[in-house]
Amino acid sequence: MQTAIMAAWPPAPRRQAFTLVEVVVVIFIIGLLLSILMPALQASRESARRISCESHLKQLAQATEGVRSATRRYPYVHRVSPGHVGEYLHPSIHVQLLSMLDQQTLYEQIDRYGWTTIEAPASATNGFALNVSVPVFKCPSDSVPSGGNSYRACYGTTPGLHATWVPGRPRRGPLEEESLAGFFLFSRRSVNFRDGASNTAMFSERVVGDGDPGVHDPVRDVLRTAEENYWPNDPAVNCAAVSSSEPHLSYAGWTWLSHDSSQTTYNHCLPPNSVIPDCSQGWNEFRVFAGAMTARSWHEGGVYVALADGSVRFINERIDLRTWRALGTIHGEEVIGEF
Numbered sequence: 001m002q003t004a005i006m007a008a009w010p011p012a013p014r015r016q017a018f019t020l021v022e023v024v025v026v027i028f029i030i031g032l033l034l035s036i037l038m039p040a041l042q043a044s045r046e047s048a049r050r051i052s053c054e055s056h057l058k059q060l061a062q063a064t065e066g067v068r069s070a071t072r073r074y075p076y077v078h079r080v081s082p083g084h085v086g087e088y089l090h091p092s093i094h095v096q097l098l099s100m101l102d103q104q105t106l107y108e109q110i111d112r113y114g115w116t117t118i119e120a121p122a123s124a125t126n127g128f129a130l131n132v133s134v135p136v137f138k139c140p141s142d143s144v145p146s147g148g149n150s151y152r153a154c155y156g157t158t159p160g161l162h163a164t165w166v167p168g169r170p171r172r173g174p175l176e177e178e179s180l181a182g183f184f185l186f187s188r189r190s191v192n193f194r195d196g197a198s199n200t201a202m203f204s205e206r207v208v209g210d211g212d213p214g215v216h217d218p219v220r221d222v223l224r225t226a227e228e229n230y231w232p233n234d235p236a237v238n239c240a241a242v243s244s245s246e247p248h249l250s251y252a253g254w255t256w257l258s259h260d261s262s263q264t265t266y267n268h269c270l271p272p273n274s275v276i277p278d279c280s281q282g283w284n285e286f287r288v289f290a291g292a293m294t295a296r297s298w299h300e301g302g303v304y305v306a307l308a309d310g311s312v313r314f315i316n317e318r319i320d321l322r323t324w325r326a327l328g329t330i331h332g333e334e335v336i337g338e339f
Contacts, residue, residue: 049140050299053150053205054314056136057306060151060203063100065310068189070100076187077155077259092259093153093184094137101136110257119213121147121255121263130255137256139205141298148208149256152266152295154201156182157328159229159269159281159290160261180232182328183308184265197309199336201327204295204305204315206266208253218277219296222249222262225279228290232269232325235292239270239279249280252293261293268328270294272303273317315339 068074075096091112098107111125121130130147139150158180183202193200210217224247227238252262259265262280270276272295280291295315297303302317305327315324319339326336 046141046299050304050314053139053141053297053299054304054312056139057151057203057205057304057312058310059101059136060097061306061308061310061312063097064202066100067096073187073189075184077153077184077265092257092264094134094149094151094256094264098134101134103134106132106134119249120211120251121258123255123257126257129257134256139297142205142207144208145211145254147255149253149264150205150208151203152206152293153184153203153264154182154328155261155265155267155293156180156185157232157268157325158182158185159232159235159267159292179329179331181331182267183330193308194331195326195329195336198307198311199327200308200330201268202306202308204266204272205297205299205303206253206293207296207298209250211250211254213248213250216244216246216248216277217250218244220250220252221277222252222291222293223277223279224248225281225291227281229269229279229281229292230290235269235279236276238281239292240276242277242279244277252278261291266293266295268295268325271317271319271321271324272296272315313339 064075075093077093091110095107095110095112098104098110106129110129113125123130133144133146133148137149137151138144142150144150183200207220209222210220216223223239223242223244225238225242227234227241229235229238249262255263257263261267269292270278274292274294274296276292278292278294280293295303295305299314302315302319304312305315306312307327308330315327316339323336323339327339
């Protein structure tokens, strides 16, 4: 009886394989979902990187104020004439900030009278520090080598060839002397922000060099020019005219040790993310001088800037050049509109 019942029970249906059309449809749906999700995921990651970058710049601004509170003097770029034997007997702004960035041990290990060469970075005195990565000095949107640096101290609107301003010397014109000085250019116990602290740049970004001396990258590298870069408008002409086949510096930003403009400072001669490449009026094995070292980032549309009031702003790369230059100075007395 049981056998008869089992024989009468309908057989289980056979499981059929997917047809080619079904496979194609599934693959199409998966591809469509990925095409929707991947941009959103990438945007989310970049948003996180931008938040981290903004936080790093804010920490640098706070550390600067911390140094002033502890020493009664702001950190500054020790500027001397090109070729002077003492020009590398001074620490960079970044070295001066280490103790305020939870890097006191590293600060104590550094010989503040050591020096670094530029192409490629090397140091007879502080060689170990070339491979020490300080997280707050690195933008997560950039491919920063070990020991490298994404953030620059503002030098002003000067290309760097002349003295810019000597305390006590009378001003001669709106584009001369005092009006070109940036926040870190001279030693001072206090800053007279004639333009307002919220209108004065302290730090910004600059992508690091590609490390390939054989190929010029117009975004990362610095071309050499024989033309004189004396006033802020000069690099716009001279840098645009330099052929990419000319010698170039490919190790910009590869160390936070040197106070040279190729490594830790920048200027406001050209607008942020300028299509005109950076250039310098020659360099020797120790320094870059007299040219454009422009704020640049991989953030779409602009760069982050830490201002003297401690705030951090995202500055659109299409900002009016006059406004951008005004942000780079502390004494210009320019009228700055919205930015």
